[in-house]
Amino acid sequence: MDVPLYLRPRVEPPLASLLGAAPFLHSLVDALGSPLNVLLLETVAENAARFRAVYRRHRLTGRIYFAHKANRSSALVRRLAAEDPAAVGIDVASLEELRHALGCGFTGDRVMATGPKDAEFLWLAARVGATVNLDSPGELDRLAGLVRGHGLGRVRVLARLSGFESADGKNGAGTRLLSRRSRFGTPVRDADALWAALERHADAVELVGLAYHLDTTGLEEKARALEQCVLLMDACRRRGLAPRAVDIGGGFGVGYVADAGEWQRWTTALSEAVLGGRPPLTWRGHGYGLRNEGGTVRGTMALYPGHRPHAGPGYLDELLSLPAPVLGREPGTLLLEHLHDLHIEPGRSLVDQCGLSLARVLDVRSTGEEPGAHLVRLGMNAGDVSLEEHGVLMDPVLLPRGDARQDDGREGGEGAGAPVGVHLVGNLCLEADLITRRLVFLPRLPRAGDVLAFVNTAGYAMDFHAHQAQRQPSARTVAVEREGDSWRWCPDEDYWPITHPGGTPA
Numbered sequence: 064m065d066v067p068l069y070l071r072p073r074v075e076p077p078l079a080s081l082l083g084a085a086p087f088l089h090s091l092v093d094a095l096g097s098p099l100n101v102l103l104l105e106t107v108a109e110n111a112a113r114f115r116a117v118y119r120r121h122r123l124t125g126r127i128y129f130a131h132k133a134n135r136s137s138a139l140v141r142r143l144a145a146e147d148p149a150a151v152g153i154d155v156a157s158l159e160e161l162r163h164a165l166g167c168g169f170t171g172d173r174v175m176a177t178g179p180k181d182a183e184f185l186w187l188a189a190r191v192g193a194t195v196n197l198d199s200p201g202e203l204d205r206l207a208g209l210v211r212g213h214g215l216g217r218v219r220v221l222a223r224l225s226g227f228e229s230a231d232g233k234n235g236a237g238t239r240l241l242s243r244r245s246r247f248g249t250p251v252r253d254a255d256a257l258w259a260a261l262e263r264h265a266d267a268v269e270l271v272g273l274a275y276h277l278d279t280t281g282l283e284e285k286a287r288a289l290e291q292c293v294l295l296m297d298a299c300r301r302r303g304l305a306p307r308a309v310d311i312g313g314g315f316g317v318g319y320v321a322d323a324g325e326w327q328r329w330t331t332a333l334s335e336a337v338l339g340g341r342p343p344l345t346w347r348g349h350g351y352g353l354r355n356e357g358g359t360v361r362g363t364m365a366l367y368p369g370h371r372p373h374a375g376p377g378y379l380d381e382l383l384s385l386p387a388p389v390l391g392r393e394p395g396t397l398l399l400e401h402l403h404d405l406h407i408e409p410g411r412s413l414v415d416q417c418g419l420s421l422a423r424v425l426d427v428r429s430t431g432e433e434p435g436a437h438l439v440r441l442g443m444n445a446g447d448v449s450l451e452e453h454g455v456l457m458d459p460v461l462l463p464r465g466d467a468r469q470d471d472g473r474e475g476g477e478g479a480g481a482p483v484g485v486h487l488v489g490n491l492c493l494e495a496d497l498i499t500r501r502l503v504f505l506p507r508l509p510r511a512g513d514v515l516a517f518v519n520t521a522g523y524a525m526d527f528h529a530h531q532a533q534r535q536p537s538a539r540t541v542a543v544e545r546e547g548d549s550w551r552w553c554p555d556e557d558y559w560p561i562t563h564p565g566g567t568p569a
């Protein structure tokens with residue numbers, strides 16, 4: 064076999080020490096079954112504090128709204144509810160998420176309701192005093208109707224915009240689209256009609272700010288949208304509306320792979336494999352969007368950028384420091400000068416390093432096709448750890464059962480202590496149930512009874528696509544906290560951020 068093409072995950076302190084507690088993790092899987100999700104609550108609070116530090120550096124005010132859709136956990140939402148109400152809120156995108164947030168301790172004034180909303184969702188959001196992030200002019204009409212019809216108080220709203228254009232006219236060709244089209248929000252070209260509707264509904268709603276959420280990693284695109292919002296807010300004020308906040312959505316990202324070189328080597332090798340210059344790196348030569356056209360690689364790699372120099376709070380800092388194209392000021396300065404609050408809605412990045420998905424190794428066998436490659440069947444399926452679905456590639460961490468060193472001494476030859484390439488397959492009778500289509504390199508061949516830990520899965524990977532096909536159990540989720548040198552755990556739904564006398568959480 065060639066040099067192993069590892070994509071080892073980035074693992075930081077509390078998560079690293081949890082991974083070091085292999086007997087504890089094994090005992091959890093023994094007791095609660097495979098798959099199993101584990102959440103580290105101290106980390107979500109630390110991540111919020113890191114975002115706050117960026118606000119302070121730029122002397123900005125405003126709130127961090129956790130995008131609930133990234134994870135279903137109650138413990139995470141309760142832990143965040145315990146944070147400073149002025150600093151941390153929650154972004155809910157469905158009636159059930161709103162009910163959940165309220166039940167976890169968020170008061171209505173800390174809630175941002177986003178996404179397209181039905182009447183029930185709008186009513187409850189209005190009733191509890193949430194801020195409604197308006198998806199369309201039609202939604203505004205429906206909300207205003209509910210407020211009047213039910214005698215509700217005036218509702219704070221943000222206008223979500225999309226389709227940002229530049230009208231700088233440099234090339235005389237009129238407008239230029241700055242961000243790709245979105246299904247959500249009101250296109251900027253229709254903004255005038257939206258302002259008119261907001262004026263018409265002024266008895267029912269109060270415009271408190273403008274918003275966007277761009278599903279891109281591009282800093283430039285986001286800086287331009289932010290600047291456009293500041294300009295549009297000036298236009299609003301000229302009409303007598305008084306927006307004070309810009310909500311720049313989420314998408315601050317996570318760096319999953321620890322080493323830039325490993326990411327570089329793997330992606331280069333993928334291109335070589337697609338051209339036939341080396342053995343396939345994937346199940347049946349899957350190209351992740353790349354293809355061979357007459358000896359040239361074509362297409363774009365449909366993968367999450369595994370190694371990222373700036374992610375999460377660092378990415379926000381970069382964005383706020385970038386010179387803005389039209390006004391020539393950094394977005395941070397622009398917001399400060401206009402005395403606007405900055406709201407953000409991080410999902411993935413707020414739960415960075417907060418979660419693990421554990422799976423027991425059920426069985427290991429040779430593929431019979433590729434020399435040296437093995438099939439490792441896990442007690443989980445692709446829905447339980449949907450990294451592949453989101454284009455996130457990284458190696459699981461092998462947690463051997465018992466003492467691995469002793470085992471390695473006992474069995475010689477291939478597989479005992481040597482790196483191997485394996486295909487990770489799931490527990491469904493479905494050819495397509497691969498945990499990843501990538502050939503995964505592990506430091507040694509796993510055995511039945513070992514546990515594989517998928518790291519950093521709290522954002523979208525652990526429960527977003529979980530299902531109960533074939534009546535396979537879906538993962539339970541547990542919350543863990545450090546207690547001296549050891550760990551304690553409780554079911555996710557039983558966690559409350561309370562310290563009881565004696566210092567142990569409930």
Ligand SMILES: *Cc1c(COP(=O)(O)O)cnc(C)c1O
Pocket residue numbers: 130132133154177178276312313314315316408409410411412
């Ligand atoms: C999904 C979503 C987010 C969170 O995005 P991340 O990439 O997880 O940070 C924030 N706001 C809105 C409106 C969303 O739809």
